[in-house]
Amino acid sequence: MEIDRQRIQDDLRGIVRGDVMCDPISTTLYASDASVYEIQPIGVVRPRSDADVIAVVQYAAEHDLPLHPRGSGSGVAGESLGPGLMLDFSRYMRRMQIHGSDGLVTVQAGLTLAEMNRNLRPLGRWFGPDPATRSITTMGGVLAVNASGSHYLRSGAARDNVSSMRIITVDGEWLDVSKHHPDEPGTAGRLARGLLEIRSKFESSLQALEQAPPARGGYRLDGIVDNEGRVDLAKFLTGTQGTLAVVANATVRTEAIPGHRGVILLFYHRLESAARSAVHSLEYGPVACDLMGRRLLDIARETERQFDALLPRASEAMLLLELQGDSLEELENRIQIVRRELSRGDDAAFSSVATTDQQTRDQYWSLCRRVTPRLSRLKGSGMPIPFTEDIAVPAERLPEALAAIQGNLRDNECTATIFAHAGHGQLHLRPFLDLSRAEDRQKMNRVAYEIAEVVWTFGGQVGVEHAAGLSRSALLPTQFREYWSAMGQIKRLFDPQHRLNPGKLFGAVLQQPNDNLRPVGETVEISSETRTLVPASERVVQMARLSRASVPELPVLQHWPPNEMIDDVVQSCNGCARCRTTADSERQCPVFRTMRTEEATPRAKANLLRGVLSGKVSVESLAGDRAKAVADLCFNCHQCRLECPASVDIPKIVGELKAQYVATNGQPVSDRLLGRLDTVAAIGSRMPWLFNPLLRNPLARWFAEKLFGISSARELPPIASGSFMRYAARRRWTKPPAGDGAKVLYFVDHYANYHDPDLGRALAEVLQQNGIAIYVPTAQSGSGMARITAGDLKGARRIARRNVRMLSDAVRSGYKIVATEPAAVLCLKHEYPNLLDDEDAHLVAKNSYEACEYFYSLQRDGNLDLDLHPVEVEFAYHQPCHLRVLDPDVSSVRLLQLIPGLTMRHIEGGCSGMAGTWGLQRKNYRNSLRIGWPMISAMRGSNLPLSCTECSSCKMQIEHGTESRTLHPIKILAYAYGRLPKIADQLASTVDA
Secondary structure, three states: OOHHHHHHHHHHHHHOOOEEEOOHHHHHHOOEOOOOEEOOOOEEEEOOOHHHHHHHHHHHHHHOOOEEEEOOOOOOOOOOOOOOEEEEOOOOOOOEEEEOOOOEEEEEOOOEHHHHHHHHHHHOEEOOOEOOOOOOOEHHHHHHOOOOEOOHHHHOOHHHOEEEEEEEOOOOOEEEEOEEOOOOOHHHHHHHHHHHHHHHHOHHHHHHHOOOOOOOOOOOOOOOEOOOOOEEHHHHHOOOOOOOOEEEEEEEEOEEOOOEEEEEEEEEOOHHHHHHHHHHHHHHOOOEEEEEEHHHHHHHHHHOHHHOOOOOOOOOEEEEEEEEEOOHHHHHHHHHHHHHHOOOOOOOOOEEEEEOOHHHHHHHHHHHHHHOHHHHHOOOOOEEOOOEEEEEOOHHHHHHHHHHHHHHHHHOOOOEEEEEEHHHOEEEEEEEEOOOOHHHHHHHHHHHHHHHHHHHHOOOEEOOOOOOHHHHHHHHHHHHOOHHHHHHHHHHHHOOOOOEOOOOOOOOOOOOOOOOEOOOOOOEEEEOOOOEEEEOOHHHHHHHHHOOOOOOOEEOOOOOOHHHOHHHHHHOOOOOOHHHOOOOOOOOOHHHHHHOOHHHOHHHHHHHHHHHHOOOOOHHHHHOHHHHHHHOOOOOOOHHHHHOOOOOOHHHHHHHHHHHHHHHHOOOHHHHHHOOHHHHHHHHOOOHHHHHHHHHOHHHHHHHHHHHOEOOOOOOOOOOOOOHHHHHHHOOOOOOOOOOOOEEEEOOOHHHHHOOHHHHHHHHHHHHHOOOEEEOOOOOOOOOHHHHHHOOHHHHHHHHHHHHHHHHHHHHOOOEEEEOOHHHHHHHHHHHHHHOOOHHHHHHHHOEEEHHHHHHHHHHOOOOOOOOOOOOEEEEEOOOHHHHHHOOOOHHHHHHOOOOOEEEEEOOOOOOOOOOOHHHEHHHHHHHHHHHHHHHHHHHHHOOOEEEOOOHHHHHHHHHHOOOEEEOHHHHHHHHOOOOHHHHHHHHHHHHO
């Protein structure tokens, strides 16, 4: 660590209660956001309180350090990036206070908008402005950029809904601001007087700006003076992007949630027709009016099956309108009128659908809100870049402005995605560019300036809602002309030393749109022959020669095929921050939801590896404790891979990071033991009379915690008196069956073999009921998932080779591979191909199935025996994380719904928090319960004595946190077939009870 960084870190840790991090790895995690830019800060502070913020601001003033306030890092303009001290409010400052029934709420800067609205929903209220990133963006960010969103027509922007603020000035003064008279004493009065003087001096410039669209940016002096001459400092500071003061909290106005809402989708053959219809629709009072171009519609069809049938292939554009009403009947009448009127004339929609149903309405809205983040899934050299993301023109001029912008793009041989809040003229445009090419980086600058000129021609502005940041600040002197001098005087009034977020919105030096880009083309590429990363950039090689340093090389410990090179996978993470969501409808990331730190996010792992590949972080750092700490904040649940808009394979990135550490330092004793539990269980299965009492003995568990790190609070499952493999040998299932009928190879994982042999028996009985032969080869080993999760890829690769060799031969002989443990199936389908550069591994992956998925596929083909006995019982079902990745259709629920009398209540409480052996460790025990608490609470709230899940570790967590007995769906299916009397008796006794 450089000496100045070390000194800053030591100084700040002495005066701040929150976290202070100045090491290269931590600053690398904060060097980027959802934009295309990268600037490494000198340090990061996560304040716990206003006092911490004041201390940091005062320290920065004493040492002349820039400050950069930051929330979730979801900005697309690089507005929170910079070389100074970064203030991350999202970790600790997340409290809110509801003020009675007056609709006012005080929120700290780090609370996300979605969390605030979830807390307000029981009161029937919400915060009106709704930016598309509301599930992740913090209220500090909402206020900093004056966010508005789709419902601007109803609720306006953030500045229209703020009542007061608590700010820390550049001098470190704590100030509560709202409406202030210029004659009042103190700093607030001084600022109010200064703004009035500037407003009076530049009155003619302000009058010219008032002709701009209502959604506009800059330091806005309009609407801040009331009839009594008071200056609304809170309203003025909203939208100033952290350049004038640091916002600690704010009191905002909320509004009642509408009683009835309806959505209309209208489809057009031409974009211009949709834009003109949007202007026409304003006559009917919509509260939202969004427009999508053809490319976004195509992407929506390709990435989500639910939209394929909804969106006509002939659509060049789609218009989404939302209307609200006091009564459902009145609302439905208005909807029919709007549909009829917009389906007539030269610009008629050729098709339309409408709904007032909440579930369908949410589906329609998800089309607009989820498709833009999914742009990162596009493959190819050119990607949609958000440097012209945020422009606005008067709504009535949007049709002709769109035509002119498209003409400019054609002149520059450039295509773009088009999304617009057409009702108030706001346009989000993302041209396709390949930033690894020098000509496209130059084109980026040219297109930015030329499109800005088009926008200004139509009386519009750039940088109106998503911040000017690093993308658009250089355009503002031309945009504001005479008023630019007024902005300079405002900056000097609040921040004379240009210390607060310098270079954004106003500054003497403003970067060009193509400066400080993330390194592309300076990364390294993989050599499949040597599994060694070699530098691909000539510039990196030259710099190494000049410094007489060897070019860093990194042994790659996984297989990275040509179409998924390590640098390509890392670069595909655009930092959009969707992995920071805490929405109930999603599960990523379980660890982040509990820790709320940037290093816990999936994108942090991509940022760390990108830092290594680009030379910003030394290769040797991967063998250090800090890199290990970041990588260990992932327990391989794969929810990020499933829900990431760009489908980035973060688990594979984490596997590489962990493996690099283990390759240098080895494994701790606890990890080595937990990776070899199958060996321990194999010994215990021969002496269960000795092992099981030890597992229950408090003293033995205390020793296990002290020696091996296994939590003494965990109740480990007892070892069965005989393994399933021995049972299978007695039944001669270990011999290949004769005949040409359907046949299944049962891949037995650890739990079913040593702890629950009845599960394997249940599978065998169900297979035999359906006339399918079972084969249980003795040459198989456990899947090795625990070793993979711990980073022991060398040991996992040995297991994978042995299993793949045996399983691939069986597949070629006509077998389907079936497993009852979701983690084992995930190993076969995803992890083994990553470990082995082998056609056999892909053959095994293609022919491996989770048991319920396999049987439901038989049902779809009409081949499942439906002679099922009634089971009059109700279960609470939990879907394991690994199964969400493997089987999004939830085959087990669909399968068990075939059983007469059985009721399956699907409980969606998120991740169980157990994560295989991760939750067994003492160091993870508390976090395991914290992660799993929503699921445990939901299970308890169901008041059902029986639970059902496929995952053995989820079963352990459910039984640990509830009094519910938990069964595998295959056991219930076997019971319904009237097989396995032992299981039948157990189930019947529970039902009778």
